[in-house]
Amino acid sequence: MNMIPVTSSNIHSVGYEGTTLAVLFHSGGLYEYYGVPQSVYSSLMNASSKGGYLAAHIKGVYRYRRVR
Numbered sequence: 029m030n031m032i033p034v035t036s037s038n039i040h041s042v043g044y045e046g047t048t049l050a051v052l053f054h055s056g057g058l059y060e061y062y063g064v065p066q067s068v069y070s071s072l073m074n075a076s077s078k079g080g081y082l083a084a085h086i087k088g089v090y091r092y093r094r095v096r
Contacts, residue, residue, distance in 0.1 A: 038079040044069045049090075051082065058095040061086055 029043040029050050043050035049064040049072075068085060075081035 032073075034073070034078050036078040039082065042069075042073065042078070049086065050095075056096070059092050060095055061090040061092045064090050 029045045031041040031043040031052060033041045038053060040052045040054050047063050049061040049069055050058065052058045072078060072081050
């Protein structure tokens with residue numbers, strides 16, 4: 029999956045393929061979120077606070093797993 033670097037104090041880069049959203053944190057943790065619509069991915073990428081958007085609209089909403 030192609031990861032796109034983002035400007036965020038918490039998130040290093042974001043990837044999206046199919047309906048899977050991948051989030052790599054500056055801490056090194058990589059998480060995949062499943063069943064994420066394109067509209068949610070687009071909103072995340074356009075959010076002024078990517079970490080805030082992730083916390084409010086993705087975490088606790090979509091099934092996920094820690095990859096590393």
